[in-house]
Amino acid sequence: MGRNAPIRSNRRKELIESTIAVIAAYGYHGTTVSRVAKAAGVSTGLMNFHFESKDKLFEAVFQHLESEYDQVWQERIAAAPQEPWPLLNVMIETYFDREVFTGEKLAVWFAFWSDPALRDKFRDAATAVERRYVKELERQVLEILADHPAVEKVAQRATGALSAMIDGFWLQALLYPKKFKTRDAVKSCIAFVQVIELYYRQERELADLRRELTGQRAPKSPEKT
Amino acid sequence: MGRNAPIRSNRRKELIESTIAVIAAYGYHGTTVSRVAKAAGVSTGLMNFHFESKDKLFEAVFQHLESEYDQVWQERIAAAPQEPWPLLNVMIETYFDREVFTGEKLAVWFAFWSDPALRDKFRDAATAVERRYVKELERQVLEILADHPAVEKVAQRATGALSAMIDGFWLQALLYPKKFKTRDAVKSCIAFVQVIELYYRQERELADLRRELTGQRAPKSPEKT
DNA sequence: TCAAATTTTGAACGATCATTCAGTCTGATG
DNA sequence: CATCAGACTGAATGATCGTTCAAAATTTGA
Numbered sequence A, B: 001m002g003r004n005a006p007i008r009s010n011r012r013k014e015l016i017e018s019t020i021a022v023i024a025a026y027g028y029h030g031t032t033v034s035r036v037a038k039a040a041g042v043s044t045g046l047m048n049f050h051f052e053s054k055d056k057l058f059e060a061v062f063q064h065l066e067s068e069y070d071q072v073w074q075e076r077i078a079a080a081p082q083e084p085w086p087l088l089n090v091m092i093e094t095y096f097d098r099e100v101f102t103g104e105k106l107a108v109w110f111a112f113w114s115d116p117a118l119r120d121k122f123r124d125a126a127t128a129v130e131r132r133y134v135k136e137l138e139r140q141v142l143e144i145l146a147d148h149p150a151v152e153k154v155a156q157r158a159t160g161a162l163s164a165m166i167d168g169f170w171l172q173a174l175l176y177p178k179k180f181k182t183r184d185a186v187k188s189c190i191a192f193v194q195v196i197e198l199y200y201r202q203e204r205e206l207a208d209l210r211r212e213l214t215g216q217r218a219p220k221s222p223e224k225t
Numbered sequence C: 001t002c003a004a005a006t007t008t009t010g011a012a013c014g015a016t017c018a019t020t021c022a023g024t025c026t027g028a029t030g
Numbered sequence D: 001c002a003t004c005a006g007a008c009t010g011a012a013t014g015a016t017c018g019t020t021c022a023a024a025a026t027t028t029g030a
Helices: A004-026 A033-040 A044-050 A054-079 A084-095 A103-113 A116-144 A151-175 A182-213 B004-026 B033-040 B044-050 B054-079 B084-095 B103-113 B116-144 B151-175 B182-213
Strands: none
Touching: A004 A033, A004 A044, A004 A054, A004 A103, A004 B116, A033 A044, A054 A084, A054 A103, A054 A116, A084 A116, A084 A151, A084 A182, A103 A116, A103 A151, A103 B103, A103 B151, A116 A151, A116 A182, A116 B004, A116 B151, A151 A182, A151 B103, A151 B116, A151 B151, A151 B182, A182 B151, A182 B182, B004 B033, B004 B044, B004 B054, B004 B103, B033 B044, B054 B084, B054 B103, B054 B116, B084 B116, B084 B151, B084 B182, B103 B116, B103 B151, B116 B151, B116 B182, B151 B182
16 A cells, blocks of 8 residues: 555546546536546546545545645745734735636636535535634734724624625636736725725824814714724 | 417416526536426426427526516616615615525526536626626716725726625625625625725815814825725 | 317437446556 | 556446427417
8 A cells, every 4th residue: 555545646636636627617517427537538437436426526626625725825824924914915815826716726616606515515614614714814804903992893894895805706707717807806805904994094093183183173973884 | 379478478487487496406417307397397398398498498597587687776776866875875785685686596696607608608698787787886986986086996996896795795695695694795885885985085184184284294195095 | 169279298219427347457566 | 477456447237317299288269
């Protein structure tokens, strides 16, 4: 088994990558064992030798994508300066990292999400990881907005909106790959947090200035976001 | 043919609605003619009598959803006060209207989007309508931010981010239907535009106050969003 | 009431699917 | 060199798919 294991796992990886390519090209609906086998240059029989069924193959594809994504996330976070703004930047950029944010992989994620059976099957696993990412996002947003009185609620809602925006850009990248610009998407996501922070900063400045100007004017409290 | 048309089109509508239910329950991948027939309580042969093929059936489903969506959009817009803020509110709410924003229909949209063949087939038709909606969104955002110097670019980017946020909430509604709160999503979308507008308003107030306070302090220009 | 037109049925057909398995190939071991 | 376990092949199998079509049921028009 000493030398066999790498052969076996290499082949598995090849087949998984071929599956990703086939799903992207033909959809989950059009992904047949023979197509994947042809794409990988092997016989159909080999598919059920390495994965005991088509379902198990999809399971392996899902776990491959998920662990790859998690690995990239961890690496990028670890390499980033541990301060709110740079960290948030890196997190948002990681959502669109070249290694995980690929036309093919995007197609596979949406293929999984749009199938009720797969959605139910992987929801818990995917949710756990995704929730962790959102929590880490939220922590940075929280620190960025630090001083505001109702930070927690604001940060929570803002992060929810931010993660929706990210998901939405993923969908747009899938639907209009030609038009989609990753850099613009990242910019928009960051600008979203920025404008909130700048708004609160201005609010404080404004209050200070008003106090400085005259004591007569009552401090106006603008609507909360 | 005078009396036949409604019978025929009623049956068509029934079959389309059954198809939507089946796609939502079994996915595009698991949507078979016999399943749809059983859901509608008819024989399999009838499917190919009313729609000459399975492809044509899906085409009809797509057109049904699209025209329904467009109809709701037009009605809601027409009934709304023709002023920027109320209009924007109505537009955002329409994206999540009970009639078109249903668990089943959501699942069908994503089923279409996640299949490469259907995506390519309907992209142009869907893009044309969607682009029109985004243009109408943008017009309102533009009017809301009216006075700012670089309004056009800001409004364009903000609207792009807004529509991404809306799409992202659609995806979240699909993935976590239990947790998803429509009202919160609408609130977040509106708050996004609000905070931008409030930011610019504060910016002007701040400039005025500074001018009023002393002529010594140079006007500071914060980063643009 | 009756014939024509329309709507509906369901068995049958060929195609394609996932899966199986008997047998071949390969390379390391003794 | 011979052996053997792991890697691999591809034809065969049974199930299921979309589609067809002759016949039945129903509705329509006179």
